[in-house]
Amino acid sequence: MEHSPLSLAQSLLRCPSVTPEEGGALSFIESVLKQAGFEVHRPVFSEPGTPDVENLYARYGTGEPYLLFAGHTDVVPPGDVGRWTHDPFGGEIHDGELYGRGAVDMKGGIACMMAAALDFIRDNPDFKGSIGFLITGDEEGPAVNGTVKLLEWAKGRGERFDHCILGEPTNPNQLGDMIKIGRRGSLTGSIVVEGKQGHVAYPHLADNPIPGMMRLLDGLLKEPLDRGTDHFDASNLEVTTIDVGNPASNVIPAEAKATFNIRFNDLWTPRSLEAEIERRLREAAGNTVRYTLTMEPTNAVAFLTPPNAFVDFIADAIKAETGSVPKLSTTGGTSDARFIVKYCPVVEFGLVGQTMHQIDERVPVADLDRLATIYRKVLDAYFSA
Numbered sequence: 001m002e003h004s005p006l007s008l009a010q011s012l013l014r015c016p017s018v019t020p021e022e023g024g025a026l027s028f029i030e031s032v033l034k035q036a037g038f039e040v041h042r043p044v045f046s047e048p049g050t051p052d053v054e055n056l057y058a059r060y061g062t063g064e065p066y067l068l069f070a071g072h073t074d075v076v077p078p079g080d081v082g083r084w085t086h087d088p089f090g091g092e093i094h095d096g097e098l099y100g101r102g103a104v105d106m107k108g109g110i111a112c113m114m115a116a117a118l119d120f121i122r123d124n125p126d127f128k129g130s131i132g133f134l135i136t137g138d139e140e141g142p143a144v145n146g147t148v149k150l151l152e153w154a155k156g157r158g159e160r161f162d163h164c165i166l167g168e169p170t171n172p173n174q175l176g177d178m179i180k181i182g183r184r185g186s187l188t189g190s191i192v193v194e195g196k197q198g199h200v201a202y203p204h205l206a207d208n209p210i211p212g213m214m215r216l217l218d219g220l221l222k223e224p225l226d227r228g229t230d231h232f233d234a235s236n237l238e239v240t241t242i243d244v245g246n247p248a249s250n251v252i253p254a255e256a257k258a259t260f261n262i263r264f265n266d267l268w269t270p271r272s273l274e275a276e277i278e279r280r281l282r283e284a285a286g287n288t289v290r291y292t293l294t295m296e297p298t299n300a301v302a303f304l305t306p307p308n309a310f311v312d313f314i315a316d317a318i319k320a321e322t323g324s325v326p327k328l329s330t331t332g333g334t335s336d337a338r339f340i341v342k343y344c345p346v347v348e349f350g351l352v353g354q355t356m357h358q359i360d361e362r363v364p365v366a367d368l369d370r371l372a373t374i375y376r377k378v379l380d381a382y383f384s385a
Helices: 005-013 025-035 107-123 147-156 209-221 270-285 309-322 365-384
Strands: 039-041 044-047 050-054 056-060 066-072 097-099 130-136 163-166 178-180 185-194 236-243 255-264 291-295 327-329 346-348 362-364
Touching (some): 005 025, 005 107, 005 365, 025 039, 025 056, 025 107, 025 130, 044 147, 056 147, 066 107, 130 147, 163 365, 178 309, 178 346, 185 209, 185 270, 209 255, 209 270, 255 270, 270 291, 309 346, 309 365, 362 365
Parallel strands (some): 066 130, 066 163
Antiparallel strands (some): 039 056, 044 050, 056 130
16 A cells, blocks of 8 residues: 555654644645545534534545545543653554554544555546545544534535444454444433431431432332343443532431433433433332432434445455454444434444553554555445445
8 A cells, every 4th residue: 555554543643633632633634635636624613612623524536325434533641651661642663563642542543544545546546436534633522523513514515425434443352353333322310319417316307318319229220221132232220429428427418419321222212211210210219209310411322223235345344354253233332423323324443442542552553454454345345336
């Protein structure tokens, strides 16, 4: 490949693009893609109370089908730089591994996408169809001025995508392990149980809220939300905090607070799940527990790209390069795929994610070459189908 995935990844890693800073990463991508004939745009989006964010949209070709590559160049902070064995923004290679913040999450993936697309276009300059890049600088941050607005902006220009590959690090152990064909939703709620503060020696003059909170949480947890589906695990509710803010062992507290988070499958919507939570709490509370429930707004809704020819293109390319048959998964946290799926089917496949967000984040150089080859095989199959 004329532009090797390694050289592209090193250039990107040397850009200190910690959210929300662009750090030169998008400018580098713009320069490379323009030289290859892409039409490139750099919209900046704003929202009161959040930082302005630079984004990038590029397209080669005007025909159909249109395959979109998506990702983000922003990275989390490196943490204590002194604990890194190599400069987190140096793009250094040691023992066959490339070190740097974003090596797997997900500048390495973007480099492989770029290398594959540029290689394909060089060999097929007049192919029938279009290849695009939708790159944000706001995935690791509030996710307000990034992919959501970039997709809306593209739609306003009349852009229509047929399929999308998001290059998040999907593999748990080795390249070829896993494709993400969906993601669970995420919903967070808080419960406050009201009591009456008093002396522990005179409980009849007080009202301890803790037993009531225990009843409510037991009501939430005692029955599974569901049994899962063909493509999703069972929805899961986890209590993440319980607090009474009480420093004294001889005082009955005035209130108890708890927070929970639910990772839910596509049997639920946020609204239907909230209704189920309310039902369970009412039943557990009876007429004795006074409480309030607050549900946080969410844009993380469960979605699924059902196995189809597009998924097969990716799975076949992975098997051809690695010998592995990838698992079709919906596990893990949220990603920008939850926004993209509103515009076209989206599948996630990238590098191995074991070191993402860690000190000494790194990727084997060989994995960069193999991932770029997989993406190239997908392009060949997609545009010859």
